[in-house]
Amino acid sequence: DLFDELGATDEQMDFPVVYASGIQGKAGLEEDELGEDMTPLFQTIVDIVQPPNVDLDGPFQMQVSNLDYNSFQGAIAIGRVTRGRLSSNSQVKVASEDGEISNARILQIFGYNGLDRVEMPYAQAGDIVCLTGIERPRISDTVCSPEAVEPLKALAVDEPTVSMVFNVNDSPFAGKVGKYVTSRQIQDRLNTELIKNVALRVEPLGGAFKVSGRGELHLSVLLETMRREGYELAVSR
Incomplete structure (x- = not known):
């Protein structure tokens, strides 16, 4: 029903259905007839999903x-x-x-x-x-390969939509939770994050940092990761 409401074509509507239970580690082609393992699911993937369209013999x-x-x-x-x-x-x-x-x-x-x-x-x-x-x-x-330098078309990276300001925690409870609390430590951590988090933008603002991302969830994940790593900071909009 969902596919139909989204305007899927007849070809898209003609898809196989595999019933599976991750807890039990079983799958089957009928809802009330699950197999002993996940073989029906894996076999369906092998039968239906096309292999990658690649050239095995060309230069890397x-x-x-x-x-x-x-x-x-x-x-x-x-x-x-x-x-x-x-x-x-x-x-x-x-x-x-x-x-x-x-x-x-x-x-x-x-x-x-x-x-x-x-x-x-x-x-x-x-x-x-x-x-x-x-x-x-x-x-x-x-x-x-050095023998065939052929750049592929560039990938598009979404631009940031939300910004927050990361500050040193200067509240009365500063230093009671985290072990990385200075502006320099926060800056080093953000610079490391920029290497792998390509949609992130960081702009220094004196002792603070304006951090921009693709949404609240994007920045929330970063903040929670830093918290678990021992960083302590204050955040404002």
Whole structure:
């Protein structure tokens, strides 16, 4: 009914239905006949979902669609390989949307096993992987084989819609909850967040910071993450 109300086409309305219980770890094609495991769900995915439209034999190409960072590996470029194959310690070219081309050596390649990130000896077309070794990756950068530098069309990133001001907590209860309380510590944390949170904007305002994001939820997640990490600050609109 929902699909019909949203104006779905006949082709979109003709979709398979799989009944599943995550708690029981069972799935089935009939509501009252679940199997012993999730095989019916996985088999439906294999049968219905088309494989990625990729070129396994061409020179390597991958567009950066997400970023991550940690203090041991530095910046991490995440994306789906659209062409070719890449091994660890390979030399690559990184083409940005403004036409700049730089050299890099891929140190490590990580893939996903469920929710866990695991190191891989190589990546090939169709894989979603994380690459380390690129000094300052940016969203939309294209990681290419040195023999075929072909930047892909730039990805659009939503502009911020909501702003908040992050201040040092100067209330009578300052310093009683968090361990990172100074303006410099807050600034360093926000600068680290900017590396992987591409829709975030930070503007210094003396000892405070104007932080802009895509909505209240976007900024609320950042604030809660900082709170759990031990940061203490005051926030105003």
